[in-house]
Amino acid sequence: MIPSIGYATNHSFLGLKPYKFERPDARPNEVTIEVLYCGVCHSDIHQVKNEWGNTVYPCVPGHEVVGRVTAVGDSVTTHQIGDLVGVGCMIDSCRECEPCRSGDENYCEGPNSWLATYNGPMVPAKKAADEQNHYGRENTFGGYSNVVVVPEDFVLKIPASLDPKAAAPLLCAGVTTYSPMKHWGVKAGSKVGIVGFGGLGHIAAKIAVAMGATVVLFTTTEEKQDEAIRLGATAVMEKDLKEEVDPTNPLTRTFDFILSTVPEKHNLNPYLPLLKRDATMAICGDLGPLEPINNMQTASHRNSVAGSLIGSIAETQEVLDFCAEHNVAPDIQMIAIADINDAYKEVEKGDVRFRYVIDMSTLKDEEA
Structure with a gap:
């Protein structure tokens, strides 16, 4: 297991605060990523406050993740240690339904739909004895943390010409x-x-x-x-x-x-x-x-x-490459992780120009 730290909440009316947990070690097809930056999405606020009625607590948000590969599984071929990479809203899908086979993982029709970067399967597993969670877990923890572990084919390549801080919101927004x-x-x-x-x-x-x-x-x-x-x-x-x-x-x-x-x-x-x-x-x-x-x-x-619901893994790579080619990047404001609760208030008021991005190196202050 990988000792990890992030920011989490345990209830809809509580703010985010430091939270220590463990991530499973990388499987042969997975990469381990040190999180450098994470965008703040309005969906994070909806999820933290359980405004969609499906939040699994404790909730560690974050699905606009940019980081550096620190380890790769034995069967990984597409990423190497040291690569600058991104992780968006999904970290897996059933891979067997027609949308998945067509490259539309974001419309996965498997028994639990796709596996979200945080908050577990898009459709939580049923509790009936004859139902099985396709992914073997009911919760996942996102990029408001120091490390994530993700299957290699759900990891994106960040083009060298993109500012990695500004690349983060491209992974969802x-x-x-x-x-x-x-x-x-x-x-x-x-x-x-x-x-x-x-x-x-x-x-x-x-x-x-x-x-x-x-x-x-x-x-x-x-x-x-x-x-x-x-x-x-x-x-x-x-x-x-x-x-x-x-x-x-x-x-x-x-x-x-x-x-x-x-x-x-x-x-x-x-x-x-x-x-x-x-x-x-x-x-x-x-x-x-x-x-x-x-x-x-x-x-x-x-x-x-x-x-329209987010986009496929291929489309996510496409938009990263398109923005790099056309010199397009979101307008961002950098914040420390300790300021996340105040940032949520500003997002809800519409006072951000135009996206917050967390400098995850500030999480080290919480580890001390």
């Missing part, structure tokens, strides 16, 4: 926005709307601009309009939109694709009149029940409202 834009065919000349201008929205805008798209950011915050221009986009205030078709609005029926990155229930109806015929609005921020959709709007122009 980056692929979560890249995957739907790729799936729905965003390309040079596309007109793309991004709803929400936070951690997900700002990197979505940067990626879409790098793809050659014309980008419009929808925001509730007037102060962010200058930020949008800096990113190569224009900004529109959400309050100026109407739920019905507005022929005087120059944005009506002009969008090829709209992506909602808002991490909570949000009224989508004001955006539907903006979609071209056959265009899609995809939701990647909120995983809960949606506000009711006006189907007259969608049916009248054969529009779709769709969901």
Whole structure:
């Protein structure tokens, strides 16, 4: 076993604090990684507070992990000691279902779905005697820790030209926005709307601009309009939109694709009149029940409202390579692990520009 330390919580209303635990030794197909940096995702807050009703305590968050390989199993061929690598939202899947065999591990249909980097299987094991947890464990501990152990084919390579600190949010925020834009065919000349201008929205805008798209950011915050221009986009205030078709609005029926990155229930109806015929609005921020959709709007122009969940391992490597090639990186603020509880409050208030990344070397202060 590997002695480990991280930051954990034991209840939804408690903050994170130092937590000592043990990780299993690496299996032959696994690599051991010293964690250097870990991004702070709004999903971490949802999970810590059990806002999705599935949290397994104790909870050690963190699924935007950048680190250095310190040991490799006997059968590992793709990574070597000293490599700079990343770990995203998943560390395993059933590998047997059709999505897994097709390279869509994030849509794993196995008995427990995919194995999350923290909080265990995406679908917790049933307690009935005839059910067996595919992974043999009900909890996993994430990257708010000094070390992680991960199967080699769920470990990503960090391109040398990427700042490893800024690479961390790409492992979740980056692929979560890249995957739907790729799936729905965003390309040079596309007109793309991004709803929400936070951690997900700002990197979505940067990626879409790098793809050659014309980008419009929808925001509730007037102060962010200058930020949008800096990113190569224009900004529109959400309050100026109407739920019905507005022929005087120059944005009506002009969008090829709209992506909602808002991490909570949000009224989508004001955006539907903006979609071209056959265009899609995809939701990647909120995983809960949606506000009711006006189907007259969608049916009248054969529009779709769709969901998208993170991205596959291949897509995660793609977005890392794409961002390295196009010099794209999220705007980050570095914090010490001891400041994580205050950082959560700032994320919830929307006062971050635009993603927090934890310098995990500060965890050594807790080990003393």
